Amino acid sequence: MSPQPDLPEPAHPNIDSMLSRKFGKEVANYFSGSPLNRVSFLRPDHAFLSQALKHPSATFLAFQNLEPLISSPSTLAPLKFSEVEPIIGKDPFEKTEEDVIKEYNSEAYIPQVVFLGLDERKESGEDGEGFDYKGRYKGRPWFAVDVTPVKSVKEAAEGLIKKLTERGLDFSKGRMNLSLSAQEAAIYAEARHLLDWNARNPFCAACGYPTLSINGGFKRTCPPKDVAPSITQSDRPPCATRTGISNLSFPRTDPTVIMAVVSADGQKILLGRQKRWPQYWYSTLAGFLEPAESVEEAVRREVWEESGIHLGRVVIHSTQPWPYPANLMIGAIGQAIPGGEEIHLGHDAELEDAKWFTAEEVREALRVGTSGLGEAAGSEYKEGGLRLPPKTAIANQLMWAVVNGFASGAPMI
Amino acid sequence: MSPQPDLPEPAHPNIDSMLSRKFGKEVANYFSGSPLNRVSFLRPDHAFLSQALKHPSATFLAFQNLEPLISSPSTLAPLKFSEVEPIIGKDPFEKTEEDVIKEYNSEAYIPQVVFLGLDERKESGEDGEGFDYKGRYKGRPWFAVDVTPVKSVKEAAEGLIKKLTERGLDFSKGRMNLSLSAQEAAIYAEARHLLDWNARNPFCAACGYPTLSINGGFKRTCPPKDVAPSITQSDRPPCATRTGISNLSFPRTDPTVIMAVVSADGQKILLGRQKRWPQYWYSTLAGFLEPAESVEEAVRREVWEESGIHLGRVVIHSTQPWPYPANLMIGAIGQAIPGGEEIHLGHDAELEDAKWFTAEEVREALRVGTSGLGEAAGSEYKEGGLRLPPKTAIANQLMWAVVNGFASGAPMI
Incomplete structure (x- = not known):
């Protein structure tokens, strides 16, 4: 039997609240209990994402075909920005979302990057000065990156994977082989759910045209134009997801x-x-x-x-x-x-x-x-x-x- | 102020169970408490759906642009099969799902029909002999039907709507004007959610091709062939939703x-x-x-x-x-x-x-x-x-x- 992973503590101070006295201790199940603050409202802010990505403490979980990079079945193997840069480029968040949508090219492969949140644990500043946005949002930024060797990133990803293998790292072989600590399990769960959702939904269910990942991987939008060279008519027909808020644009649970x-x-x-x-x-x-x-x-x-x-x-x-x-x-x-x-x-x-x-x-x-x-x-x-x-x-x-x-x-x- | 609709009773006998004694009475909110048994496992069975549809007690909720037909803001106005037949045809469930998928034609408009469930209330047999499938599944069958006048059903639907208007019936004008009884609200909620989901998802998010509603409106499948006359290549490329079970094929909540x-x-x-x-x-x-x-x-x-x-x-x-x-x-x-x-x-x-x-x-x-x-x-x-x-x-x-x-x-x- 593999070691039983520890279960998460509820992510709040263990106070003797009225609700706790009335209903007992909260049951926190495996895959919950994330130490990350998702600061979801900052996801559309490309300046925030860009600063977070390039901060020295930024931490990247690499995935190949939805399997995470691990150093053992119970330990994720996070990477630094310099290691994933050959795949995701100097700054995938350089431009505003407005500009990214305007320049949408359905034939250009963009490896998926997901912003997972800010790690607010005390030890998260260990790799240098802690990240701080506007004096209010602090903590080590975590990202998930798809490094599957396909299309335009094939060579770069193969190069990275070769280096990682030489260091004794490998991608997990299915969920049966994972027994992460509670907090790592919760971070992994967020990353896997989002990478899977983006990979599973490349097309718009309302109009059938390809979609574009925005909001740090938490939204897929149906751009009104597609400047792909092989497409003669760059303006696309109207799509219901572009008027008002559509649930189709957001991750499914x-x-x-x-x-x-x-x-x-x-x-x-x-x-x-x-x-x-x-x-x-x-x-x-x-x-x-x-x-x-x-x-x-x-x-x-x-x-x-x-x-x-x-x-x-x-x-x-x-x-x-x-x-x-x-x-x-x-x-x-x-x-x-x-x-x-x-x-x-x-x-x-x-x-x-x-x-x-x-x-x-x-x-x-x-x-x-x-x-x-x-x-x-x-x-x-x-x-x-x-x-x-x-x-x-x-x-x-x-x-x-x-x-x-x-x-x-x-x-x- | 409009009359406050009644809230549903929990749909189970009011017994003095250990859980009730421990946790108090169950709170049943508006839109829950449906009297229908969904018999979800019978939905792929076209013979069941066909018999249910043609049974004299079958009850049809008509919707136009997702608004239900009502006789007052607090009462749905169900129709008989003969009334909706000009729109949905003699028997939309005549063929097996296998055959329907084989003959898929993306250019043929099929008005949406949703099987909602069997009404197990005692009074549900009032319109004649109660429906009975295989001696085990009994009750009045309920369906929702989209009668919006579009495409090939435009004329038939306009004809029906004219007749209904002459009878003093009308489609609801937005949710603010609805104050249904608890049980009708629950049936309406099921119908609206399913009609909306089918209407909102005409294309496959995995491959971008149009999809087909099956399972009495509770599944959308991505057919491998499309025999539409204007399509020169009837075989479609492979789609991930066709191998194994994909959540994309099922309603989103x-x-x-x-x-x-x-x-x-x-x-x-x-x-x-x-x-x-x-x-x-x-x-x-x-x-x-x-x-x-x-x-x-x-x-x-x-x-x-x-x-x-x-x-x-x-x-x-x-x-x-x-x-x-x-x-x-x-x-x-x-x-x-x-x-x-x-x-x-x-x-x-x-x-x-x-x-x-x-x-x-x-x-x-x-x-x-x-x-x-x-x-x-x-x-x-x-x-x-x-x-x-x-x-x-x-x-x-x-x-x-x-x-x-x-x-x-x-x-x-």
Whole structure:
């Protein structure tokens, strides 16, 4: 079993607030807890981005085909501006956005750069004088850069990758091989989600024409002109995304519900399994929230569709960003109504099996049977026992909350 | 002031469950609480859709430019199949999806039809024998249909609209004029969100080619061929959305955070106002959740960016679908940390003002000062007093929870 990454502390002072006393400590899931201040309102300001990029403390996470550069499965390997400059150029933020849009050329390849935020941790100034914009926004600037060797950056990127390989660095080989610290995981999640969104959406869904990444990678705009040499008519037809604000111009995040289902008497937990999972492996049910559903309705619909169980009350527990590719996991606990506990897998074909487990079985499996999907369980695990996802998965946190709270009567959330 | 629409009851039996006893009654916001079972797994089944469409009890909500047909601002005016048949044809679900994709012609206009679900209310069988699919899925089928008079349906749609006008029916004139009952509001929200999504996304964001609506309006696929007469090369280039499952093929819902902010001592509430709002009108802060944020992090970021306030603990209260165009409102209550209560509007330029109000001021305004945005406040309202959104807005519910729970010490959620 790979080392279990640490979970993030909630990113706020641990004060004895009224909300904390009333609802218990906040559950901060893996991929949340970023130490970066995104200063989202500064993203359209090219002077800010340009100064941040060129500051000596600026830090660049390089990605190849959406996989981050790492020095070990648990450590990202950030680069300096001088290292990525051959790929992204002297200053990709030199011009105003207005000018960049005016000069849009759909045939010119622009490697994706994403501004992630300002690192406000005390130690972030270690590489020299801390970055300071207008005396108010301080901290080490973080960026993500796509260094995949394609098109006009092929040679430069291949050169960089060769140098990095010689230094013993490599790109991660899939998410199964990542076990980053909580804070690095959160920074990586932001970078991956944004790089993926930009790569996945090169065209405008409203008009079909290619789009341009602006706002430090947080917006794609549909330029009214395209000066590409091979295009005879540089003016493009009108596009709905250019009038007013369109959600299509902004990153997509898909709300997903994931829920621990308890029996009407609160003593059993419903878990399901997919065919492709290892033997004895079960987890909580989950599914995408649909248009015009509340979270509570989506939880009841998904549980009925996948397992036939009828739920009554649903309570939201905590949330988790999940950058594969773009999910917000909304974790909930739902309780079956009396008489609504019969399992029926015939509605939807998603699960191979669903079963009621006792709190004791789940408690024991949380102790000895957790691991990443491709990994072996711990040394105390006995063949045939229940296997469960690791604590970096919100599913694990939900089950933990149920068996250590709901079934025992102690505060659950 | 228009009559306040009723709020939905939670769509589950009101049992005395352990979760209810622990967390209080579930808050069901306006636009949630649909009486329809979406049977989402049946949407790819053309035989199901075809039978549902042609069943005598089938019910059609007609929309023109995303506005629903109504008989009064508080009542939808559903149509029968025979009325919409001149527009959608004898059976838009006659062929399998496989065949529909094979015969895709990007130049043929297909008016959008959305399957909304089966109405499981007892009274839903009133128009004849209840619909029954495979002895298991029962209830009156609901559909939404776009009857906007354009392209090949121009004449037929104009004919229908003329007839409807003669019957005294009309299309709604903007959301301000809608005050539907809770259940009709939820059905309308589903229809509007789906029609909008289909209309807003005619092209594939991955490859730029036009797409085709399938799955009863819940999926857009990028066909590999286009037999349109004017296209010389019917085979299209490969598209990433055709291999595996792509989120781009499914409806987009944007998670949005909206939060009541209480002071460190729990006695005051922070509200903000936008310039375009009527005088004295304030509301809770809100903003879009960003990629790789938990809800709690998004709440803290938005509040700091818009008001300068630093939050500690954040608790999720309830959620609300908001089909303008595609939001999931996630309602939260957050508490300022001691020393973090100073208002600064200079980060982001979104708010014209933000202010701390006492619980008493907000409680009084909830009693006398609420209305829809375009409407007058109630008769007891005195000029100069605080004005707030109506109880159909989750902002109102959050403020209500704070002044009737948090500040008084009673259970809040």
